[in-house]
Amino acid sequence: MPMPASEIEALLKAAFPDAEVVLTPLAADDDHYRAVVTSAAFKGKTKVAQHQMVYAALQGKMGGELHALMLQTVAKD
Amino acid sequence: MPSIHDQIAEAVSSNDVVLYMKGSPAFPQCGFSAAVVEVLNKLGVKFLAFDVLADPELRQGIKEFANWPTIPQLYVKGAFVGGCDIVREMAASGELQTLLTEKGIATKA
Numbered sequence: 001m002p003m004p005a006s007e008i009e010a011l012l013k014a015a016f017p018d019a020e021v022v023l024t025p026l027a028a029d030d031d032h033y034r035a036v037v038t039s040a041a042f043k044g045k046t047k048v049a050q051h052q053m054v055y056a057a058l059q060g061k062m063g064g065e066l067h068a069l070m071l072q073t074v075a076k077d
Numbered sequence: 078m079p080s081i082h083d084q085i086a087e088a089v090s091s092n093d094v095v096l097y098m099k100g101s102p103a104f105p106q107c108g109f110s111a112a113v114v115e116v117l118n119k120l121g122v123k124f125l126a127f128d129v130l131a132d133p134e135l136r137q138g139i140k141e142f143a144n145w146p147t148i149p150q151l152y153v154k155g156a157f158v159g160g161c162d163i164v165r166e167m168a169a170s171g172e173l174q175t176l177l178t179e180k181g182i183a184t185k186a
Contacts, residue, residue: 051159055146062146062147
């Protein structure tokens with residue numbers, strides 16, 4: 001169940017307007033990505049909370065439509 | 078029969094380190110699960126593993142339990158630590174070992 005990179009990026013940008021999103025495909029199947037999301041919204045949050053915020057932004061697609069998103073979140077000052 | 082959430086709560090609170098994964102530690106069925114097993118083995122940590130592929134109810138229940146959409150999921154002393162990315166990041170930075178030591182869990186490293 002693939003999901004184009006543009007769609008992922010759009011969802012993340014909508015949830016974190018200040019975010020820098022770097023999305024790299026891990027395979028050419030629109031289904032495996034590595035994402036580095038940098039946003040001030042992550043400041044003071046635990047890693048688990050930061051990742052949960054990203055998953056919430058993806059509106060339930062993670063673990064469903066989107067199989068694999070290697071995720072790294074960075075809090076921006 | 079307790080609910081799946083009660084069963085998970087019981088499992089993670091009565092065992093120090095619990096991993097919910099796809100497949101078994103000897104035969105992981107997913108690269109992400111395999112990666113967490115590798116981290117734990119490297120640290121020499123004893124853990125209890127549950128194979129979510131063998132139990133559809135558990136597979137769904139564990140996602141709701143931690144409000145976390147993916148598997149694997151690692152729990153230490155009842156607290157959700159993270160999935161594959163967080164566990165790997167914490168292992169690389171040494172945070173994971175610090176956490177385990179703080180919680181009084183033996184590691185060989």
